[in-house]
Amino acid sequence: MPNSRVEADRIKNRMKLEFSNRSENESFARAAVSAFAASLDPTVEELTEIKTAVSEAVSNAIIHGYGEGEKGIITVECLVDQERRVIIIVSDTGVGIDDIIQAREPLYTSKPDEERSGMGFTVMESFMDRLEVESELGAGTKVTMIKNLDSAYEF
Amino acid sequence: MQIDFKMTDEILIASPEGEMDHHTSSVVREEIDQTVEAFHSKHLIFNFEKVSFMDSSGIGVIMGRYNKITQLGGKLAITGCNAYIERILDMAGIYTIADRASSIFEAIDRIKDENLETEVKDNAEQQS
Numbered sequence: 691m692p693n694s695r696v697e698a699d700r701i702k703n704r705m706k707l708e709f710s711n712r713s714e715n716e717s718f719a720r721a722a723v724s725a726f727a728a729s730l731d732p733t734v735e736e737l738t739e740i741k742t743a744v745s746e747a748v749s750n751a752i753i754h755g756y757g758e759g760e761k762g763i764i765t766v767e768c769l770v771d772q773e774r775r776v777i778i779i780v781s782d783t784g785v786g787i788d789d790i791i792q793a794r795e796p797l798y799t800s801k802p803d804e805e806r807s808g809m810g811f812t813v814m815e816s817f818m819d820r821l822e823v824e825s826e827l828g829a830g831t832k833v834t835m836i837k838n839l840d841s842a843y844e845f
Numbered sequence: 846m847q848i849d850f851k852m853t854d855e856i857l858i859a860s861p862e863g864e865m866d867h868h869t870s871s872v873v874r875e876e877i878d879q880t881v882e883a884f885h886s887k888h889l890i891f892n893f894e895k896v897s898f899m900d901s902s903g904i905g906v907i908m909g910r911y912n913k914i915t916q917l918g919g920k921l922a923i924t925g926c927n928a929y930i931e932r933i934l935d936m937a938g939i940y941t942i943a944d945r946a947s948s949i950f951e952a953i954d955r956i957k958d959e960n961l962e963t964e965v966k967d968n969a970e971q972q973s
Contacts, residue, residue: 714868716866716867716868717864717868720866720898735929738898738929741898742898742899742900742933745867745898745900746900746901749866749867749900753867796937797937805874805906805908805909806902807901807902807904807905807908809901809937810900812901812936813901816936
């Protein structure tokens with residue numbers, strides 16, 4: 691993913707969270723990222739889009755990242771750079787995704803009997819400006835999302 | 846997550862309050878299914894007026910309830926969405942399976958009208 695590599699000297703601020711793969715942490719993760727990104731003074735709409743994308747990525751890691759009953763750690767990293775870009779990296783060290791292209795298809799779900807919408811990656815794609823998924827079977831999955839915040843309000 | 850339930854005729858109106866994500870949607874799913882069963886409601890209206898956040902797990906809940914409700918000949922309507930929730934629901938084409946209503950009253954009217962149409966059609970088919 692050479693295009694989304696961020697030059698270290700352009701990074702203005704960064705944070706990193708680690709938490710257990712428990713579903714009650716979904717609201718914590720999106721609230722934390724939203725509070726962190728709020729320092730860039732995004733619009734309410736931009737902030738909602740970021741929150742939703744984080745929620746999707748973290749839910750995916752919780753639902754699919756680790757085996758049934760397996761305890762694992764999910765990492766959420768958030769960076770903001772001088773161009774008002776918000777970079778969010780959600781990663782797990784779980785089972786990995788077998789077929790990323792298929793996983794990203796709208797309405798595709800690997801768990802059809804569990805009432806999953808299969809819209810997670812589609813929501814992330816449409817709410818963020820860039821989405822990259824890297825995965826290795828048995829090693830884990832890393833989702834990188836980038837959002838360019840509107841600069842129209844800067845004077 | 847708290848859900849307020851109201852019942853009119855055979856229509857159950859479910860109004861969840863708070864943030865709807867993968868964690869809380871399991872509660873919404875269970876409570877609605879239990880209430881539908883306990884009150885023998887045929888139709889369902891989702892009122893999302895007090896939902897402050899929703900991700901794609903909300904879509905899963907709606908699709909799941911649609912499958913259950915329509916199996917017994919019921920109808921599904923959705924009301925109270927803000928522009929953002931509307932965007933998420935549109936993304937998944939939810940309004941191809943559910944009615945979009947601007948108020949609870951409109952949702953009730955639509956379900957009643959449609960139900961009447963179906964019943965008249967069924968009766969006509971039986972007689973012919």
